[in-house]
Amino acid sequence: MKPSDFHIGLEFVYLAGFRWRCTDVGTRTIVAIRLDPGENPIWHQGPPYIAEELVFDEVELERCHLTHDDALRAAIHAADTSAHPGYPHEVVLEMLEARVDDY
Numbered sequence: 001m002k003p004s005d006f007h008i009g010l011e012f013v014y015l016a017g018f019r020w021r022c023t024d025v026g027t028r029t030i031v032a033i034r035l036d037p038g039e040n041p042i043w044h045q046g047p048p049y050i051a052e053e054l055v056f057d058e059v060e061l062e063r064c065h066l067t068h069d070d071a072l073r074a075a076i077h078a079a080d081t082s083a084h085p086g087y088p089h090e091v092v093l094e095m096l097e098a099r100v101d102d103y
């Protein structure tokens with residue numbers, strides 16, 4: 001996502017699937033609070049907020065998604081188009097052992 005995709009109150013998904021709420025939008029950054037379902041809902045009301053507000057820069061904004069489905073689709077696309085072919089652990093271990101044996 002880009003800063004222009006955000007507005008105050010927008011909820012989105014960031015790394016590890018946590019939900020966040022945008023509390024301020026800048027030119028190149030946004031500020032958001034993490035929506036922890038275990039916290040008292042009063043923590044998510046503001047401003048000012050009881051929950052800690054964190055700044056997301058342009059790099060972090062690219063990892064934000066509107067829904068969990070969007071995040072999953074992006075992860076699958078990244079895996080499919082990655083330069084690393086995603087070899088299984090056993091194959092990588094076998095290649096490393098063969099390389100060590102050559103020395």
